[in-house]
Every structure is written in C-alpha cells, then in structure tokens.
Amino acid sequence: MITFSFDGKHIEAEPGQTVGAALIAAGHRSWRLTRKDGKARGIFCGIGVCFDCLATISGGPNQRACLTEVRPGDVVETQEGAGHGDLAC
C-alpha cells in the first residue's frame, strides 16, 4: 500500500492505482466544485475523455484523477473552479 492525503485526510492506495479509483475505494465521490455554481463533481467517464474528475494533485490543478496514478506522499485537494484561486475564470 502507498499513502497520500486528500483534503488533509490520510488515504491508502494500491500500487498502480489512480487517484480517482483510490478515492472511490475510500468512499469519496467528489473532488471538484464547478466554476459557476460550486456543484460537486467526481468521476464520470473513467477513461480520460470527459474532464469531470479534475483535481489539484501535489500543487498542480486540472489533473484528471481517473488517469493520474498515485505517487507516495501525493497531496490531493478538492479543486474549486478552474483551480487558480482568486484568478479563476
């Protein structure tokens, strides 16, 4: 098992697992809030085509959680809007 954090919580993943799969296995379903209405989003297509599952991973916003494999010590954060803080557009 490898470990990473999600919004400050400690999560375990199997080697080679994606961030999205590990979060779902741990009971989490959303890790993005939409730009306009702040609605929750998580995995939809699961194969990298819909971009619903974007998260901020170790400082980089807009990463597809369904494709990105967990690395030990990754810091995953719920992405608000476009993931650029106050500059969100």
Add this chain to the structure above:
Amino acid sequence: MSWKHRKGPDMAISPADGSYDIAVLGAGPAGLSAAAAAAAQGSRVVLIDAAPRPGGQYWRHRAGEDRLPAPLRAALEAVTFLPSHAIWHIERTDSGFTIHALPDREIDCRTVVVATGAYDRQLPFPGWTLPGVFTAGGVQALLKGQGVVAGNRIAVAGTGPFLLPVAAGLAEAGGQVVGVFEAGRPTAFLRHPLALSRNVSKIFEGAGYLRRLRRYRIPFSTRTTVVQAHGTESVTGVTVARLDSNWTIVSKRRIDCDTVAVGYGFTPQTEIPRQLGCEMVVDADGSLCGQGR
C-alpha cells in the same frame, strides 16, 4: 506547465533518422493488431497510448497483471511502444506527420493509423452530473483496471449487450445490482433469420450473462431506463421509466440506490481524424465516423 514533473515511463528508442514509417495511435485490440501486422512487414513502427499499460478497453488490466494474447505481447517487442503519452495534436508535414504527445514529445512519421477507440454514448437526464452517476464503461474500467467497485447499490441502465457483463462483473465483485434497465427490446432482431444465424456465438454469450444475472437475482427489464437521478451531493436514488416502442414514457417508479452505470452503446473518438481534416460520415446508428484520408 504544472504537470511536466509527472513523466511516464520512457521506453522510446528513436530510429537513427528520428522518424518512423508508421505511427499507430492507440494500443487497444485494433492498434496492437495494426502495429503487429506493420512490424511483421518490416516497417519501423511506433505505438503510442495515453494509458500506462497496453490493451485498450477490452484488455484493460491492473498494474502487475498481463491480459494480452502472447502473439501481440511478442509483437510489442518489434515496435517502439510509448505508453503514458497522450496525443493532443497532429500536424501534416512535407514528409508525413508530426505527432505531439504529452509529456513533451514530438514524433515524425510517414503514415498514421488512428486506433483511438470509442467512448460511451450518453443521453443526458436530470441529475446525470451528480457524483455517483458514471458511464457503464467507466464503471467497468474501475473494476477491470483498478479493482474498485464503483458503489454499493448500483442501477445499470442504457442499451446494448455491454450492460450485461458490467452488471455481472459488479455482482461478482460484491456490488448489489438493483437492476439492469435496457431501454430497447433486444430480442426484436431474433425475428430476422439472417441476423440470428450470423450471431449465434453472441446469442450464447448473452444467454451466459443472463444466467449470471439470475444467479445473483438481478432483475433484468427491457423497454425500461433511468430517466432521473436524485440527490444533492451524491446519488440517493433513481426514477426508472417503462417505455413504449417509441421510447415514450408509459410509467415511472423510484428505486433507492447510490450509483448509476449508464451507457447507450459506444461512439467513436473522432478528435484526431477531425483534426486532420478527414471526411466524416454519420453511421447507421447515428455515430459520427471518419471516412477517407
């Protein structure tokens, strides 16, 4: 670019002059077969896929497993395989094409074979953006590629034979499938003798899946589908509607569940052919497909 640091495994060995005869885009069953055939003819082949492992959707497998047939696994040795490389742009050049892939790579080739597969066709309904609503293929990918069951109480809905293995797989992995809701009436084609005779093996395969559903007491309804997902933060239930032969709603009922796996068949990924200006046509099932060069 913020994600340059996430480099994938780098197994590329470029040919001496830096270009390939053939670049095959996508390492699913189609791309692997094309790459194997081209390499067997002596071409210099590069095979590129965004995923970390070859196999596409059909042979999707977990890290550490191997599901490829031995001849295709062997054929990989004869080509340059670039996993974890997402193609985002292709340009035509005087001598062929330049492929731009992330992370950061440009590949020159004379010929391109596009084998980027398909994705689940969706018919949007109220609530389809709620966390807990997944494509049927996405649920299957989580199970086959990641060993993760997408939810606890799962409604499987849409059209087509693919819904059956998805539901059976979920049940076998411990999910509770509250029902398979097939909007069409799949037995309609059984009245056509030609279709029947050409699809005998498929009919047996379908019957096998239906037996597996029965073993787990999963209800299978035809002319029925999910028309609404309920919940605020995540799915708490669905409205399932009975349809007439024109897909008009006849009656509705509500079912408690936390997950929906929905798909109305598949439609090809046409981004790359369209980027290259290929002629497009609408297929018999309404899908947009590439045609011509």
